Amino acid sequence: MAAIVALLCTLFVFSVSSPGDALSLDYYDKTCPQAESTITNVVKKAMTNDNTVPAALLRMHFHDCFIRGCDGSVLLKSVGNNQAEKDGPPNISLHAFYVIDNAKKAIESVCPGVVSCADILALAARDAVALSGGPTWEVPKGRKDGRVSKASETRQLPAPTFNISQLQQSFSQRGLSMADLVALSGGHTLGFAHCSSFQNRIHNFSPNSDIDPSMNQAFATSLRIVCPAHNKVKNAGSTMDSSVTTFDNTYYKLLLQGKSLFSSDQALLTTSKTKSLVSKFASSQADFNKAFVKSMIKMSSLAGGQEVRLDCRVVN
The missing domain is CATH 1.10.420.10 (Peroxidase, domain 2)
Known part of the structure; x- marks a missing residue:
């Protein structure tokens, strides 16, 4: 999952969103009531074509939350001289980004500019578990998308060699x-x-x-x-x-x-x-x-992000 990392590197300390920007179960009830069903349908379709999709989405969400909070920064592509998280050594084997892109495209067609990529990823990870025979749960929503993504920060991910x-x-x-x-x-x-x-x-x-x-x-x-x-x-x-x-x-x-x-x-x-x-x-x-x-629920509530991206791969 990741190369050996040194614990001497600076680790970001995250906290659950503050009351002012708290996540809520009914966040999209009025602004985009179709959000969850739309995402579920996209994940379900992807799974019929590729049985590795559930594992990929769950791992992607974990790797997103452990860097700058659950802000969709793992979805951003490298631009110019900046190498993004997805191109960091521990994330090279991440895949199924197209599932999030497809879900975003589907949601943008009915609720433009409303649902964050970070929320889409959190909901897709939940669906991946539930559609694989695991439990389902209500996902608190209202995350914002981050504008910073650095491959160098992926050294902070827990490595498979850790004690x-x-x-x-x-x-x-x-x-x-x-x-x-x-x-x-x-x-x-x-x-x-x-x-x-x-x-x-x-x-x-x-x-x-x-x-x-x-x-x-x-x-x-x-x-x-x-x-x-x-x-x-x-x-x-x-x-x-x-x-x-x-x-x-x-x-x-x-x-x-x-x-x-x-x-x-x-x-x-x-x-x-x-x-x-x-x-x-x-x-x-x-x-x-x-x-x-x-x-x-606890992990996916780690704070992070500032905007609702129109394209999950690039900042607005």
Whole structure:
């Protein structure tokens, strides 16, 4: 998901929108009542043509919120000498931007200049989960789109190589708890990881072990076949769990079996609090769903943005 990052870099501290620009459930009820159904239809159509769309939209929303708040800055294209977030190393593999573009175009045809790209992305991420068999929820709306997007700032994203201390620092800088960390990590139930994201666990792990000893050895061996030490296959990798197109709690079950991909996944088992939550979510889909929804609403309420973009790829 991202390259190794240094925690010495300055991290932005976000807060939930202040009362003056607070998000609300009925934000578009009068100005664009068709907004949510329009977005849902676009996401549904995209999913029929590409089953990787749900994972892509969920990851895109996460990567957006963790930089400057949920302001759609991840959607902006690089212009002139400025390299935008989407071209930063951790975001090179982001895709399905066309889904947001299509939703924006559809909404602009009925409610021009009203619905922000940041809101479209937040709603699309919700739909991606719900249409994959996961929970649905009411998304607070009223986000504004940001005007700044810098590839250099993507170094702030939590990396797949992070240990629990690094993860805790990254999440707490954004007002998110360890419980939020465990719940949001469950989003890994959807998606695919490239070899580079977990290569550190299956080759040259330490002077004493080529493979991370916390990994199920048969699982690690199968990964080494797909991802050899000097892999030259560009898109080689592995699905994040065994039910990759279904939003469920399989991720947690596999994690307890030593069958997770990232160091940051395995890190969830290194403290009693986070391990207890992993076990709870592994044994109850309902508990996971409830916690995931709560943490998604919390994360997607991180403040940011100043305008409603007419084109999600460029500032007004």
